[in-house]
Amino acid sequence: MFKDYLGSSKQHIEQWLGEVLSSPNQEFKPLYESMSYSLMQGGKRIRPILSKAVLEMLHKDPADYKEFLCAMECIHTYSLVHDDLPAMDNDDYRRGNLTNHKVYGEGMAILAGDGLLTYAFQLMTENKTATPQQKIDAIKCVATAAGPEGMVGGQAFDMLSEDKHIPLEELKVLHSGKTGALFNASVELGLILGNADTATRTALMEYANCLGLLFQITDDIMDYRETTETTGKPVGNDLREGLLTYPLLSIVNDDNKDKLLEDIKALNNGGDEQAIIDYVIDQGGIDNTLAVADQYCKDALAALDAVRDFPGKEFLVMAVENLADRKV
């Protein structure tokens, strides 16, 4: 049932996405091609599906709000296109396909990202169902989440934290910005457009918050124990890029800090990542992380418990459970 819901929602969203981008003239076509390349390259569409589930919960037809759902995916896609650039994560492949700049060049990839981001805001203004006040609230929610106070802030902090030890509290700020902000906005978007009452709003925002942190922290675990086949990323990839994730930061102390940071920096010169991975696991880094993930799960489910049953509630419950096992 969960897989069916995910599958049919993804299909709806990809159909809507396929309709929104069309060049106003011959001259701008290459830009639109580059934007479409990344927008239509698959992915889980988890952010618009979250908005869709919340709209359904509030007895709204998601098709009436498709511009907002597409906007969320445009923003998520732009962030991936810019993230993959050589000056950022420098990735050649995403989801098994060449990244945007590998196909269209760096300049066009920068512009495709800029185009998708700006177009997301245009799209939201073009919706015919929401009231002007709902549109303003939705745009404010999305811009705040995606902008310097949210996702862009988290990405900048992430970039500057490479190869550096940061306290666990700061890692939460980073996670909240980098992944959490857009997750929260996806849920909040549904609440705004569906006119949710205050109690529902409070419960669902608590749910979204836990879900976003759970998403990020299970991503952190995968760097230590999943295989390339399931995640598309080799084990130890974050470590090699100097990204200090939860398992590692949870076992850092004054005694091992200097040596660990040195070992991680040495990975670029043929150092042994398996030794670091084994050490982190041995010191309880994974157990610490699983314990925190478990707490986020419980909190997310408790938040949902506070809301009466509604169509799609099962999906939100199963999203948490599947995320905990990292099947989403």
Next chain:
Amino acid sequence: MFKDYLGSSKQHIEQWLGEVLSSPNQEFKPLYESMSYSLMQGGKRIRPILSKAVLEMLHKDPADYKEFLCAMECIHTYSLVHDDLPAMDNDDYRRGNLTNHKVYGEGMAILAGDGLLTYAFQLMTENKTATPQQKIDAIKCVATAAGPEGMVGGQAFDMLSEDKHIPLEELKVLHSGKTGALFNASVELGLILGNADTATRTALMEYANCLGLLFQITDDIMDYRETTETTGKPVGNDLREGLLTYPLLSIVNDDNKDKLLEDIKALNNGGDEQAIIDYVIDQGGIDNTLAVADQYCKDALAALDAVRDFPGKEFLVMAVENLADRKV
């Protein structure tokens, strides 16, 4: 009087700009510093000044709409930050200062641009004076102008047109997107927020359209005859970068096309740009361009004539005249 108006408007706008950016936490401060560096680096502030003049014409206090004026400048600034990147124009200096990526690195410059763009939309939602419908109309106008149908489209087309001959008609599409779209949006923003009637709206949009094209075409002339001191760019800079501007495109014909394109490409290997410049001038390229500029001037002033007198009308007239002499 024109200089006074420009000066005092710039001062107001820079004061407002100085108030809008503040980091929500310690962790995101470096991003905000990079955003502020470019936002507060001066410039003519011509776009928000245009919006301000139109608001004053419609008897509104621009201070009540400062979030919109700041948003226009955030968007203009983001476009410069991304434009200067190595993958785009690769400029080390702007207005005599190091460009953003030369100070903060490429990754941070990409994020600073993304941050300024997204924040512009957040800012517009936070205004307390405009009605929700006015805000939606304003956001739609700005997003459409700045996005793939407008500025981003023009920039992408510009990038792909380097070293290529394009028909004069396509150059107009390029100019309309690259510079014209944001000029138009600056004026339209004022018209939306000031509740302009249809006649005023039509006249002022015609004015804005001519002003944007005039701005771009006088910029094209400067590549041929101004000195480094007045423009900050050396003569022949566009030519060396393979940007085919109006003076050149207006004298291209089937007989000289291949040789001209070859000569321009050879500039990267020590070719002689003065010879090309002299040839273009000799063939009447500057005269052609001045004639078109003159027509845009006349059209802009005629559009203003159709509107009754209003405070600030003199500024709009003088903006055209000063632009024609390229004193703005």
